[in-house]
Amino acid sequence: MNYLDNIIKPKQANQNTLVIFGSILILISFLDVVLLSVFDINLTGSSKGISFFLPLLLGFIGMYYIRFDHTNFPLINRFNKSLNIDWLNSIFTLLSIFVLLKFVPLILNWLIFDANFIGTAKEDCTGGGACWVFINVWLKRFVYGLYPDSETWRINLAFILLFVTIGASYLAKPKFKKYIILFLLFVFPFIGLSLISGDVGGLVYVETNVWGGLALTLIVSIFAIIFCFPIGVMLAMGRRSELPVVKYFSVGFIELWRGVPLITVLFMAANMFPLFLPEDVFLDKLIRCIIGIILFEAAYMAEVVRGGLQSLPKGQYEAAKSLGMGYWRMHLFVILPQALKIVIPGIANTFIALFKDTPLIFIVGLLELLGMIDLAKTNPKWLGFAAEGYVFAALVYFVFCYSMSRYSQKLEKRLSTER
């Protein structure tokens, strides 16, 4: 009688025994799922149709027994607090774990255990998993596009210089820091661009047609990010201006550019815009596209920044004015530093969206990373590796976007002066 009572209603006194008993039940339930999904062995002997029901039941009972307010096992306490709060919670926990146990092995198999890494041709991929040989062989193209092999050192040099200058800006004294940053933002991009295109000092000229891959993704994004930001800020300020001309120009500009799809903008930049240019003026297609992206994203940036401007109390404007600051000084020193800080998440959002929009330049025949992958996967010798290509692209994009996201969070923390 007493014994039965213990089983139905967990008692504090028998806690240790019950926790161990419950944990064993839970482990059996997990083991069953793993064996079933990975090795196709059916531990509990249930029929295939209800093969997940039995482990669920076992796990459920197990979790019921370990659900004490406080046990002697810190790990169990933590588990109870977050994943085993009540019976409903325990069911969701079990189901989530089952799903992970079932699919993670499959994914890992495809990605790693059954995959082929070494080789030079499609025929080297004999495993059932991913064919990373495809990425390996094409890597150079994915990074540099169709840029001539003999000249890729120029791209490398440009990016190495970029990283060195960024590093220098971190190490420099505060006095020089702002000059380095200004140089980085508004001078360096053009140096890098001439180095890569080769219209300086005896370098072989490389037409933008053959630029591509990750290098192009970065070139387009860096230029667009650097220039859409100040233009967006000016538009946001313009939209709140008391001068009707400035105000309506800004409103018109923002609404117009926000109202068209980026793909249209790019198409127009590439194909229609030259028709409006005088005969002897030549603007490279890539430059036209970058300008299109800059103006397009500036309209979004403007609205993000305007949100920040609007969220500042009127008193901040009045205090700045009462100290004798004019419009520009007031905005530069008082309003924008606060407004921009508030909208850092929105700014990061826009930059990340911009970065992920760059593949759209394929519409005008420019092939950045994703475009190159698309090209490679249609190569007759390499048909059928789209998945590998897209997984690779996703990974690269994720690394960059996640870095931007992390950086923005760090910046937000660093600039915080509140309470």
Next chain:
Amino acid sequence: MSSKIIELKDVNKWFGEFQVLKDISLTVNQKEKIVICGPSGSGKSTLIRCINRLEEHQEGTIIVDDTEISADTKNIEAIRAEVGMVFQQFNLFPHLSILDNCTLAPIWVKKMPKKQAEELAMQNLKRVQIDDQAFKFPGQLSGGQQQRAAIARALCMEPKIMLFDEPTSALDPEMIKEVLDVMVDLAKGGMTMIVVTHEMGFAKEVADNMIFMDEGRIVEKAKTKEFFDNPKSERTKLFLSQIL
């Protein structure tokens, strides 16, 4: 000591249809201290905000330090730089340290070298007794400390005139005194001051003249002693009986 520094003549102002200021005429001499009181919505804030053109008036003339203030005033910034203002809500710049709050305008408006601006700031912070808080941010200070920092910030522009718009009404009672003490000290130092406040103890101590406003008009202007001992208008009497 009776050279006038501010002169308002027949000033009228509307917010849309609603007339906030009606035929306001007023002269303020150098070193004079004026306290303005009156019920809520009577136009006290609007009046002093017209003096540094945070609000525009539509009729009449306002002359500050020999310059008429109007829509054509080119150098409104130069005038504002001479007229310090202290707000009810402090309006410190939250992204800057207290020291930077104080040096910002001297450096960028008056083109003062940074070092000199910092010395001046520390002097003024010492004067309002928060020099030990110079490197904190506004959000880390108490209300009373913030308001004193705001006063120091205004003083760093070395203004000829100081305007106060209910500087103590957003403060907890125990902090009011520390701010009023600073203002009394400032008054004794010879600053020209126009103060909107309901702190009648302060008014009695420092004001040369009192102004009572109601419904956009100056109902009564009198020497301080006379104002409290022997108010002429019925409305003033009623108002004083309510707040004293």
